[in-house]
Amino acid sequence: MNVAVEVAVRVVLVFAAFLLFPLVVGYMEHKAMAHMQGRLGPMYAGGFHGWAQLVADGVKFAQKEDIVPADADRTVFKLAPWIALLPYLLVLVVVPVGPGGLVGSDVDAGLFYALAVMSVGVVGAVMAGYASANKFALLGGIRVAAQLMAYELPLVLSAVSAAMAAGTLSLGGIVGAWRPWWLAWQLLALVVFLVAGVAELRRPPFDMPVADSEIIFGPYTEYTGLRFALFLLAEYAGIVVVSALATVLFLGGWKGPVLDAQLGWLWTCVKVLFVAFVVIWLRVSFPRLREDQLQRFAWMGLVPLALAQLLLTAIVKVAIS
Amino acid sequence: MTAVDVVLLLLGALAAGSGVLVVTTRRLVHAALWLVVTFGALAGMYLVMTAELVAWVQVLIYVGAVVVLLLFGIMLTRAPTGRSDDLDSGNRPAAVVGGVVTCVLLVTLAGYGFSSAYADLDTGRLGTARAIGTVLFRSWVLPFELLSVLLLAALVSAIVLSRRRES
Numbered sequence: 001m002n003v004a005v006e007v008a009v010r011v012v013l014v015f016a017a018f019l020l021f022p023l024v025v026g027y028m029e030h031k032a033m034a035h036m037q038g039r040l041g042p043m044y045a046g047g048f049h050g051w052a053q054l055v056a057d058g059v060k061f062a063q064k065e066d067i068v069p070a071d072a073d074r075t076v077f078k079l080a081p082w083i084a085l086l087p088y089l090l091v092l093v094v095v096p097v098g099p100g101g102l103v104g105s106d107v108d109a110g111l112f113y114a115l116a117v118m119s120v121g122v123v124g125a126v127m128a129g130y131a132s133a134n135k136f137a138l139l140g141g142i143r144v145a146a147q148l149m150a151y152e153l154p155l156v157l158s159a160v161s162a163a164m165a166a167g168t169l170s171l172g173g174i175v176g177a178w179r180p181w182w183l184a185w186q187l188l189a190l191v192v193f194l195v196a197g198v199a200e201l202r203r204p205p206f207d208m209p210v211a212d213s214e215i216i217f218g219p220y221t222e223y224t225g226l227r228f229a230l231f232l233l234a235e236y237a238g239i240v241v242v243s244a245l246a247t248v249l250f251l252g253g254w255k256g257p258v259l260d261a262q263l264g265w266l267w268t269c270v271k272v273l274f275v276a277f278v279v280i281w282l283r284v285s286f287p288r289l290r291e292d293q294l295q296r297f298a299w300m301g302l303v304p305l306a307l308a309q310l311l312l313t314a315i316v317k318v319a320i321s
Numbered sequence: 322m323t324a325v326d327v328v329l330l331l332l333g334a335l336a337a338g339s340g341v342l343v344v345t346t347r348r349l350v351h352a353a354l355w356l357v358v359t360f361g362a363l364a365g366m367y368l369v370m371t372a373e374l375v376a377w378v379q380v381l382i383y384v385g386a387v388v389v390l391l392l393f394g395i396m397l398t399r400a401p402t403g404r405s406d407d408l409d410s411g412n413r414p415a416a417v418v419g420g421v422v423t424c425v426l427l428v429t430l431a432g433y434g435f436s437s438a439y440a441d442l443d444t445g446r447l448g449t450a451r452a453i454g455t456v457l458f459r460s461w462v463l464p465f466e467l468l469s470v471l472l473l474a475a476l477v478s479a480i481v482l483s484r485r486r487e488s
Contacts, residue, residue: 126389
């Protein structure tokens with residue numbers, strides 16, 4: 001196949017996944033949360049169990065008035081939703097879906113690329129908090145920044161543990177080296193990664209930056225219409241990316257019970273959606289942490305756990321080699 | 322001049338231009354945001370020079386952590402959305418002299434020091450994680466460990482300084 005055509009096909013596929021998966025996760029959240037709370041959730045839009053609810057939401061957002069506050073820093077205000085959203089698209093490019101090069105682009109230091117680009121997304125939320133010229137938004141922005149600084153470290157440390165076990169930074173290479181018994185070996189790292197990932201996405205129970213009972217909606221308070229929808233999309237794309245990274249690093253990616261070579265992409269999708277379900281489950285199950293609890297939990301809980309896991313990984317790695 | 326040279330020069334111009342904007346903008350937060358562009362352009366230059374790992378670490382540490390820390394500091398103290406015209410300290414001439422002298426010194430030193438050092442980019446990939454790891458932990462392990470002790474000392478002293486004295 002022509003190189004240009006191949007690149008185009010890969011870009012289109014990654015972009016399609018980027019548009020489709022957040023909607024699936026969003027719909028799953030509507031439905032799973034509703035049933036856990038003894039409700040039905042959306043039932044009318046689209047006919048079958050309200051499957052088109054999020055499409056209808058999108059149309060609604062597009063029709064709303066586009067407001068920029070009078071005192072806002074207009075350029076930064078308009079730029080912020082894109083800075084929040086685009087990094088997740090760029091991360092999806094390196095996530096391997098199946099064996100034999102079924103990946104947008106196989107970057108050699110893929111793990112570092114993914115973590116680096118993901119951390120840029122947070123700048124978007126901080127920009128939104130600053131540019132809105134609103135004290136609640138500013139408070140939210142400060143909380144976003146504080147939360148990122150606290151949870152970035154355990155996130156990177158637990159991801160490093162997987163890279164150390166596999167002996168490579170390439171995401172495809174990590175899946176290739178993965179064995180089922182790693183589930184026990186890397187269990188602590190998996191837990192730390194998921195918790196820190198949920199915190200980095202500012203999802204409940206770590207949604208202090210957008211705590212609606214205190215600061216309205218944090219950095220996004222002044223946003224309406226499409227720009228607000230972009231922030232929401234960024235949140236769900238973030239869930240997809242964190243779930244995909246957890247799948248690739250700790251759950252064996254495309255490796256399943258049978259037919260890895262043919263059905264690899266299916267195993268990956270099933271695992272990603274399962275992890276996304278767990279993220280939603282956490283939201284329904286736990287109350288919001290207070291700001292000081294949030295910081296204490298990261299520095300006194302997750303960081304030592306991640307360091308202990310690194311030590312364990314190193315010891316086992318030396319013992320078996 | 323190859324296409325790679327052109328891209329490198331463009332990225333360099335972007336880094337230098339946004340660097341100038343960091344110190345000339347009248348808006349405090351914009352300075353931090355222009356710094357993101359500077360660091361991004363620098364990471365792009367590392368990438369062009371096939372130093373992949375350094376590029377991603379640059380983005381992870383500087384854009385992801387240092388700039389967020391800066392923004393946090395600015396927003397915690399004061400974050401005016403408008404222009405702040407009281408930012409000039411009157412040290413502008415001294416700063417220009419200092420900047421030019423540093424620039425000349427660095428360019429000359431780097432020129433003299435590394436003008437004969439060539440890396441053949443076609444034979445092997447020098448900037449991969451594996452290559453850097455091998456060099457770092459075989460040839461340069463002592464300086465590396467010394468640096469980590471230095472960083473640990475800085476960390477411990479920061480904690481000591483920030484703790485309130487028991488009285």
